Every structure is written in C-alpha cells, then in structure tokens.
Amino acid sequence: MSLRFTVLSSGSTGNATVIQNDDATLMIDVGLSCKRTDELLKEQGLSGANIDGILVTHEHSDHIKGLGAFARKHNVPVYANEKTWEALEKHIGTIAEENRIVMQTGEAKDFGDLRVESVGISHDAAEPVAYTFHEGDTKLSVTTDLGYMSDKVRDAIIDSDVMVLESNHDVEMLRMGRYPWNIKRRILGDMGHLSNEAAGEALCDAMTGNTRRVYLAHLSREHNQQDLAKMTVQNVMEDRGHFYKESELKILDTYYDRPTSWDTVREQKLALHL
16 A cells, blocks of 8 residues: 545535555544544545544644544544644543643654654644655645745645645635624634635645645635636636646545545556656
C-alpha cells in the first residue's frame, strides 16, 4: 500500500480525513458524532480499530464533536499542541493519560515511513494548525480553516502532489447572505476562512509541476457551490497565467455528507511519469 487518503466529511457540519500507508492509519479531526464517524469509516473499508492516531487541527466543534467519544471507544492516541489541549478540556471529556500526546506546532512526527508535520495557521482558535504528510518524495497537504495563506503555510505546503485546500465561500454570496454582519466580518477576516478567490491565489502560489490534484474543502452550504468554487479557482489560475488543463491538474470536490473515493497519491504520481 502506498500513501493514500479519503476525506470522510468536509464542511461546517463536520470534518474528518483519513491518511494511510503501510505503517499507519491516521485521522485528522473527528468533527462528526462517533456513530457517524464509524459509519463513514465502514464505508471506506475501515473501523475505529484501524486508527493509530488522531491529529487535531483546532478546538471548534465541527472538528472535535466526536473526538472524545471516538478516542475512548477505540482507545486511540490524540495529538494536539498544548494550547489546543487546554481549549479541548471542557469539550471532549476524559482522555486516558497515555493517549494525550502533545505535538507542538511546527513539530514533525514519524509513524514508520510516514512523516507528519504541523504548521501554524491563522484562524480564531487557540493555536490552529494544518498538516502535511510525506512518504519518500510523495507529499500530501491538508489545509483548511485559515483566514489567509501566510508565507509560512505556503512554504509548508508548496510542491504537494495533492492538496486538500479550503475554498469556503463566495464573497458576494456571503455579503448578501442571512448571517449577521459580525459573523460575516469574522469569516471574511484574516482569522476566518479562505474565499474561492483566495483559494485560487493560494493554489497558484503553492503549486508546482508536481501538483496533480487539489480537493476544494470546507465549502459553505450557505454561501458557496461546488461548480462556482471550481470555476472561480480556474479563473484565478488563468488570471495568474496558469491556463487550466485537466490533464495536468484536476480540481476535485469534497462533500459534507459522504466520503471522497480513496486517492492513492504515489501510484498516480508514478503513472504520470511512465
């Protein structure tokens, strides 16, 4: 088995992603109920017993709703930085001491041949992070819930073979939407979420000739649409001189109510060089 992943769910109703290779099966966040997470894992041929660790991005409920129950039920280690652990305390209940593992922002951990690195991001949480995954020369990045793409984050995710990248909202749809202005201002700010346009800019800054697929993630059900997100990202790419060709870069969807198909990063990368 080579490095592969599936986005179990993505959006404001709950987020969870599974990354797997021969040495480890890891999950980023458990933002759905334990029961629903178990159901989605089963759809992908897994169970909670397969999960070797949970990597927490931040403490917002759409990322940790089922974290405590899932970790206790399946006796899974949980990795988060100190400030996030402090913010989690009142939300997730008791976690066995041996399963409370501090992984500081900027730290790298090896699970056999799978290396995981965290990078600090800009979001209105205690100390939010994104993650990159490396197996040999293969690289996957999962970057959501950030108000803007900093140079540090760009440098962390640059040259990924596959990116899972936030494309949360269409700015005009959000401005015209029913949310109170204080919430709109939060989403639009530097501690909020990436718009479709910002996602396109971020992709242009971080992609290289090795980048083959990008999954647009954490789309707002109120203020975005999948086709609109993809069209906007493609338009930004063309404005920046990156003329979109599906044979060179695929822009793919994630879903709030079902998993993406397993994507085996290395096999597809090797196939492209035959």
